[in-house]
Structure formats: C-alpha cells, structure tokens
Amino acid sequence: MPLPAGMILEPVQGEGGVIPAPDAWLRRMRAITADRSIPLIADEVQTGVGRTGRFWAVEHSGVVPDVMVLSKAIGGSLPLAVVVYRDDLDVWQPGAHAGTFRGNQLAMAAGTATLAYVREHRLAERAQTLGARMLDQLRSLATEFPCVGEVRGRGLMIGVELVRAEEDREAVSPGSGDFASLDTAGAGPRPAAPELAAAVQRECLRRGLIVELGGRHASVVRLLPR
Numbered sequence: 001m002p003l004p005a006g007m008i009l010e011p012v013q014g015e016g017g018v019i020p021a022p023d024a025w026l027r028r029m030r031a032i033t034a035d036r037s038i039p040l041i042a043d044e045v046q047t048g049v050g051r052t053g054r055f056w057a058v059e060h061s062g063v064v065p066d067v068m069v070l071s072k073a074i075g076g077s078l079p080l081a082v083v084v085y086r087d088d089l090d091v092w093q094p095g096a097h098a099g100t101f102r103g104n105q106l107a108m109a110a111g112t113a114t115l116a117y118v119r120e121h122r123l124a125e126r127a128q129t130l131g132a133r134m135l136d137q138l139r140s141l142a143t144e145f146p147c148v149g150e151v152r153g154r155g156l157m158i159g160v161e162l163v164r165a166e167e168d169r170e171a172v173s174p175g176s177g178d179f180a181s182l183d184t185a186g187a188g189p190r191p192a193a194p195e196l197a198a199a200v201q202r203e204c205l206r207r208g209l210i211v212e213l214g215g216r217h218a219s220v221v222r223l224l225p226r
C-alpha cells in the first residue's frame with residue numbers, strides 16, 4: 001500500500017472552534033510520521049507569527065514539522081501565502097512552480113518586514129502575557145454566567161464557547177450532535193448556543209470589534225489579533 005503523501009494538522013484548530021492540539025498528541029503525530037517517512041505538515045495559517053504566544057504554535061509542543069503553510073498574519077495585511085519545507089523535499093526545478101501571482105515582490109517585502117517587526121518587538125511574548133490575562137478574565141466570566149461554556153486557546157488565539165442554560169440540557173438528546181464540543185464544569189456538555197454567539201458577534205461589531213464564529217455549531221466566539 002502506498003504511504004500517504006503527507007499528514008496535515010493545525011496546532012490549534014481555528015475554524016474548528018479554537019481547539020489546541022494536546023502537546024502529547026502532537027508529539028505522537030510527529031513520531032508516527034517520522035517513523036514512516038511521511039512529511040508532517042503544520043498548517044500555521046491562523047496560528048503563525050506570534051498569535052499563540054510562540055512565534056510558531058508547534059513550538060509549544062517542541063515539535064519540528066517538515067512543512068509549514070503560512071498565510072494571513074505573515075503578509076502584514078498584504079496578500080501573501082507561503083509554503084516552507086525542508087531542503088530535501090524541494091524537488092521542483094527553478095521556475096517550474098510558476099503562477100500568475102507567485103512571488104509578489106511588494107507582499108514579499110511586507111512579509112519580511114512583518115517577521116522582523118514581530119521578532120524585534122517580541123510580540124509573541126506579549127501575546128502570551130495578554131492571552132493569559134484574557135483567558136483568566138474570560139474564565140471568571142464563565143463562573144458568573146452559565147451561558148459561557150468552555151474558554152480555551154493559546155496566547156491571543158482564544159475561543160469562548162456559548163452554551164444554552166442548564167435547564168435546556170434535557171431538551172437536546174445526547175445523540176443529536178447539538179452539544180457544545182467539550183465538557184465545562186464536569187457536569188457533562190451543554191447544548192451549543194449559536195443564536196447567542198451570533199448576537200454577541202453583532203454586538204461586538206456594533207462596538208467596533210470584529211470577531212469570528214467557529215466550531216461545529218458556530219457557537220464559539222473567536223478572538224484572533226490582526
């Protein structure tokens with residue numbers, strides 16, 4: 001049987017609802033792929049360039065992938081997407097990987113400047129500090145408001161899961177898939193509250209803050225710095 005061409009994963013699932021990969025799981029994936037010579041591809045499109053509190057999110061787990069795919073923050077607001085890979089995976093001849101918008105000079109310059117700026121100003125460390133503070137405060141909201149379910153994330157990549165009130169628990173059958181993804185207070189998962197998440201998103205926008213929704217039921221309010 002042919003081996004898979006690669007294994008791709010996000011160190012913190014973004015659209016999936018801000019779910020950080022457990023460090024031990026990520027290390028295990030690294031070991032499994034290394035043993036079989038399968039390239040491990042880290043999708044750091046959302047997690048890269050300091051947002052999670054380390055320059056690359058894989059650093060949290062001490063894992064070195066063979067390939068990284070980057071986009072979004074790396075362009076410093078200009079459209080730029082980059083694939084970084086080990087030398088020995090570079091089998092293209094110079095000029096073979098051509099395309100209309102490849103190697104845009106202005107975006108490349110912006111990307112280089114962005115990487116230097118983030119490093120020089122230690123923005124990853126800052127994301128770590130601010131993120132820890134935000135997680136603390138958001139988690140304290142969870143103890144105050146039953147509609148706040150799990151609060152999770154790394155650095156400033158944070159997700160706040162909104163759930164329906166305790167009394168709604170019986171209204172949803174356990175097999176329906178309507179539950180928020182993870183247990184919160186040890187009492188079992190509560191039903192997801194996508195309407196409430198949409199209301200929070202609208203109110204944030206009204207106050208000048210753009211937040212995304214994610215997760216299987218679009219019930220996770222996602223915070224991610226530009």
Ligand SMILES: Cc1ncc(COP(=O)(O)O)c(C=O)c1O
Nearest residue numbers: 010014015043045046071072081
């Ligand atoms: C985690 C992740 N990977 C890949 C992509 C695709 O990136 P691009 O739009 O640069 O092709 C996205 C886009 O939203 C993303 O969020």
